[in-house]
Amino acid sequence: MPPPDDGRSLRDRLEELIEAGYLDLPILPAVAAEVVALTSDDECDIRKLAEIVRRDQAMAGHMLRMANSATHRAIVQVASLQQAMSRLGMKLVRQFAFVISCQNRVFRVQGREEQLRKLFAHSLATALYAQEIARMRRSNVEESFLAGLLHDVGRPVLLQSVMDLTTTTPFSEEEIDDAVSVLHAYVGGEMSRQWGLSGRLGEAIAHHHNPAAAPSNREGALTVRLADDLAHRLDGETSVDIEMHPAVAALNLYPQDVERLLGIAEKISAQVEEMR
Amino acid sequence: MSASKWDMIVVGSGPAGQKAAICAAKVGKRVLVVEQEMSVGGACVHRGTVPSKTLRETALALTSFRRRSGHVIDIDLPESVQVASLLSRMDEVVVAHERFIEDQLTRNGIERWRGKARFRSPTEVEVQAVHRDVRHAEAPLIVIATGSRPRSPAGIPIDHEHILDSDSVLSMRYLPKSLVVLGGGVIASEYASIFAALGVKVTMIDRAERPLAFLDPEISMRFVEAFERIGGVFMGSTVAGEVAYDGLCTVVTTLKDGNVLESEKVLCALGRVANVEDLHLASAGLAVNDAGVVPVDDTCATVVPGIYAVGDVIGPPSLASTAMEQGRRAICHALGMPAGNVGDFTPLGIYTIPEISQVGLTENQAKLRYGNAIIGRARFDELTRGQIAGTKDGLLKLVSDPAGRKIVGVHIVGEGAAELVHTGQMAMLGGLEVDVFVENTFNFPTLAEGYRVAALEIVGKRARGAGDREPAIVASTRRRCA
Numbered sequence: 001m002p003p004p005d006d007g008r009s010l011r012d013r014l015e016e017l018i019e020a021g022y023l024d025l026p027i028l029p030a031v032a033a034e035v036v037a038l039t040s041d042d043e044c045d046i047r048k049l050a051e052i053v054r055r056d057q058a059m060a061g062h063m064l065r066m067a068n069s070a071t072h073r074a075i076v077q078v079a080s081l082q083q084a085m086s087r088l089g090m091k092l093v094r095q096f097a098f099v100i101s102c103q104n105r106v107f108r109v110q111g112r113e114e115q116l117r118k119l120f121a122h123s124l125a126t127a128l129y130a131q132e133i134a135r136m137r138r139s140n141v142e143e144s145f146l147a148g149l150l151h152d153v154g155r156p157v158l159l160q161s162v163m164d165l166t167t168t169t170p171f172s173e174e175e176i177d178d179a180v181s182v183l184h185a186y187v188g189g190e191m192s193r194q195w196g197l198s199g200r201l202g203e204a205i206a207h208h209h210n211p212a213a214a215p216s217n218r219e220g221a222l223t224v225r226l227a228d229d230l231a232h233r234l235d236g237e238t239s240v241d242i243e244m245h246p247a248v249a250a251l252n253l254y255p256q257d258v259e260r261l262l263g264i265a266e267k268i269s270a271q272v273e274e275m276r
Numbered sequence: 277m278s279a280s281k282w283d284m285i286v287v288g289s290g291p292a293g294q295k296a297a298i299c300a301a302k303v304g305k306r307v308l309v310v311e312q313e314m315s316v317g318g319a320c321v322h323r324g325t326v327p328s329k330t331l332r333e334t335a336l337a338l339t340s341f342r343r344r345s346g347h348v349i350d351i352d353l354p355e356s357v358q359v360a361s362l363l364s365r366m367d368e369v370v371v372a373h374e375r376f377i378e379d380q381l382t383r384n385g386i387e388r389w390r391g392k393a394r395f396r397s398p399t400e401v402e403v404q405a406v407h408r409d410v411r412h413a414e415a416p417l418i419v420i421a422t423g424s425r426p427r428s429p430a431g432i433p434i435d436h437e438h439i440l441d442s443d444s445v446l447s448m449r450y451l452p453k454s455l456v457v458l459g460g461g462v463i464a465s466e467y468a469s470i471f472a473a474l475g476v477k478v479t480m481i482d483r484a485e486r487p488l489a490f491l492d493p494e495i496s497m498r499f500v501e502a503f504e505r506i507g508g509v510f511m512g513s514t515v516a517g518e519v520a521y522d523g524l525c526t527v528v529t530t531l532k533d534g535n536v537l538e539s540e541k542v543l544c545a546l547g548r549v550a551n552v553e554d555l556h557l558a559s560a561g562l563a564v565n566d567a568g569v570v571p572v573d574d575t576c577a578t579v580v581p582g583i584y585a586v587g588d589v590i591g592p593p594s595l596a597s598t599a600m601e602q603g604r605r606a607i608c609h610a611l612g613m614p615a616g617n618v619g620d621f622t623p624l625g626i627y628t629i630p631e632i633s634q635v636g637l638t639e640n641q642a643k644l645r646y647g648n649a650i651i652g653r654a655r656f657d658e659l660t661r662g663q664i665a666g667t668k669d670g671l672l673k674l675v676s677d678p679a680g681r682k683i684v685g686v687h688i689v690g691e692g693a694a695e696l697v698h699t700g701q702m703a704m705l706g707g708l709e710v711d712v713f714v715e716n717t718f719n720f721p722t723l724a725e726g727y728r729v730a731a732l733e734i735v736g737k738r739a740r741g742a743g744d745r746e747p748a749i750v751a752s753t754r755r756r757c758a
Contacts, residue, residue: 047523079449082438086453086525086540131437138323140447141437198449249406252314254392 010162010171011179017161018187025153025191026107026160027058027100028120035059039098046090049097054081055275057123057149058156061195062100063093064146068196079198080142107160116156121272122231123149128268129227129261136257137219144223146197147204151224154187154205155180185209211247222247230261234269279400279412282308284607286419287393287401287555290318291596292587293421294377295603300417301384303611308413309386310393310403312554316377317370318423319588323443325596326373328466330366331446332627335473339506339629340665340691362474366446389413395560398580417582417610420570421603422555424548424588431518432458432544438521439542442467451476452540456529458516460487462626464545465499469629472508479537481529485512488626492638492687494673499689502630502669519544550589567591575609576602584610598622623701625694630669633697636685636704639675648678650737652710652730656690659729660721667691672726674700674710680738681709692723699724710734 017023031052038049053059060081067084078084085093107116130148134141158180162171189206204220207213208228211221226247232238242248243258253261283305286297293309294316301307313322381388389411391403400414426441428434436444442463453476457468460482472478480487480503487510488496500510515532519542522528529537550569557563557570561580565571569591576584584606587599601622608615626632642649656662656670670690677684686700703712713731718724 050524082525083450090524134447135436138436138444138447140449141435141444143449200449244407252312252406254312254404254406255408 009179010165010175011182013165014158014161014179014183018183018190021194022161023157023187023191023194024105024160025058025061025157026105026116027062028056028116029106029113031056031059032101032104032106035097035101039094039101044094046094049094050085050090052275053085053093053097055124055127055149057120057153058104059097059100060146060149061153061191062104063096064197065195066096066100078196079201080146082142105160107156112159112163116159118235119152119155121275122235123152124275125231125234125268125272126151126224126227128271129230129264130223132261132264133223133227133251133253136253136260137223137251139219139223143198143201143204144220144227147201147208147220147224148227150188150192150197150201151205151208151228152184152188153191154184154189157187157191158184211250219251222250226251226253230265231268234265234272279414280308282306282387282413282415284308284417284419284610285310285393285401285413285415286421288318288421288423288551288587288589289313289316289377289381289388290321290421290423290587290599292423292599292603293318293419294380295600296419296421296584296586296607297386297603298380298384299604299607300611301386303613305611307384307386308415309381309388310401310413311388311390312392314390315374316381316388317374318421319425319443321370321373321377323446326370327366327446328442328470329627330369331362332466332470332629334362335470336629336691339473362451392554394554394556395558395562396556398560398583418560418584419603419606420555420578420583420585420589421587421599422551422589424550424594426463426545427547427549429544429546432516432546433519433521434544435521438527439519439544441544445543448541453477454479454539454541456481456527456537456539456542457545458482458519458529458542459545459547460484460489460510460512461545461547462488463548464543465503465628466626467543467545468508469499469503469506472503472506473629475507477539478508479511479539480508481511481514481516481531481537483513483515486510487512488632491626491632491634492640492673492685494639495632495634495671495687495689498669498671499628499630499632502689503628505669506629548588548594550591552589575615576606577609582610593624595624597625621701621705623694623697625697627694630667630690631693632689633693634685634687635697635701636683637675638685638687639673642675642677642684646677646684649684650676650678650680650734652676652733652737654726654729654733656723656726659723659725661723661725662690664721665691667723670723670726672696672723672730674713674727674730674734676710676734680734681711683708683710688726690723696723696726699727710738 053063067078127145127148131141131145134144162176189202192202192205200217203214203217204224207221208224211218211225214221229240284300284307286293286309289309289311297307297309389403391405393401393403396402403411434441455471455476455478457464457480465487468478468480486496516529517532518530520528526538527542570585570589572578572585572590576586578585586602586606588594605615623635652674654672656667673687675685683704688696710731713727
């Protein structure tokens, strides 16, 4: 329950919600409907379901939360979706997906759904780029994908909270953008901690805008930083020169590597489009 | 752009490059080392020898603990134990090793450039940095030490996620429930036994009838027995047809005989290829041979005067120890310094569980060379130290000439083999006879006593005039592994 309006700024009020743990990751209505339809069918296409869980940040986040939850303590700290699916078995994955779709909050705010859909698409593009960077660097592909997928998970969480607060107080677009931009990385890190994800993953998410601050997983944060900008480039939302990107030198990517990353833009766009 | 002038340029800073650079710097040469990675050390430090041995130490500690406690106390790794936490010491070890190499290079006044080098002529290289900056360097002596990388065989879709190679296998963040290892060489055998010791269900498949086919068959058979005792399965004379991820959580390996293996991950360890693509060898007048490596003579000199190649880039044995020696010998030859005798006395250390090491000739090789050989054996479980340590897998095999005097080979499988072999190596280098192990005292209880036990057997056979005339052992592991 949001605290009452007392004239404080949106950011202050969001910080208070974060402090109190009033954070909820909403699910896209279309995804929830698709998962319910899929899992209700006895002939459920398990590969399709696994693909949705893998590629949708909310489904992925909730699945990991459930896999790491107290009820399933036998599989402490699941590090990746593949690991979760392997340990849980597909029967349980199917049940969990159904529960997630039915019990979690569905994001329904007039005029904001498109913004959220874009956000989810951007997260998937970031995940796909992050896994390619990891492949080049021979670092962990599953972890990098997940860090990319969840790097902005704080944004839908905060937007949902903003919408809840907006019912009592209207906020300007500028105020909303500012608060979400400033707080989302921290909230993402907090969510991953609450879900019992690995500290490395939490660091990559929490420090993706400032990799130098990541205490032990700077490479993970740098990977997400670069993947994030590559994904923004797909949407034409950044003019960053990828070749001169600070993460490029820090990750020891040579011009040939950067060319390969730039060369897979179409493939990644197509993969993102498939999931829409 | 004018090129900066050096006495010597070394391309690559792995064990071979480092040693070459330091040797030249120590005699006052101005040396430039070009390294494309962020830090020095090469694959040995970052993706190979050092990290895998760190994981091995953990696996070894677990197996040793189980064994020494007589299995009264058993440790099964909880599922939650992640590879990362098992490798917790890895970063420290790697950083310490890296710093040691850095210090050594700095102390010797060796300049280091980070970038990819390619030849522009036999005496000049162009170095491209990450941000496209290009520099040129020139020297009358250039050493190629660019190392190797895992081979990616056609038809095996290595994605570094489900199907890994030896460069990406240590990036795993959790222990898979099951692992199929493709290959039967050193890297395949090392990882297969390490993961099996950590409780992973490992199946190793190889085209050859037995793994580590170049070893004395008795030694590799012992390895297979030990591997299977900790839960591993070796399938010899088996070839993987298709390897594919099923999109959920299983990799399906379809064998050529139609059988199917399912595992959570697959490790492809089917050889290595030399890193030569970026070098533009043709600009220096060089080319790789049919095996894809840079051909060199005994001194590591290539066909182009002034250009040497050392380490994995010239092909097997692809060992850090040999690479270092090649680096040293190349510089000695290039600078007209004596390099010492080259003999058959380079030891081979394989960090499987149990450890394997050898120096000199195998029993079969000795019989081919001398017409016959006398063999002495010491099983670790017959040695007091072996009993105390609960070591069942150990065997020390001493090979002598048919007269039972000259030591021509030492082969050891068992804990501490890589250290233990040096006693035999020194005896061989010193030209000592088998009797030296009988007539002198070893600490008690030690595994080194195995030398005395094996030597006594040779001396006994010698006295009876009995050489090992039975045909050399040809191991067959097929029956066991079927």
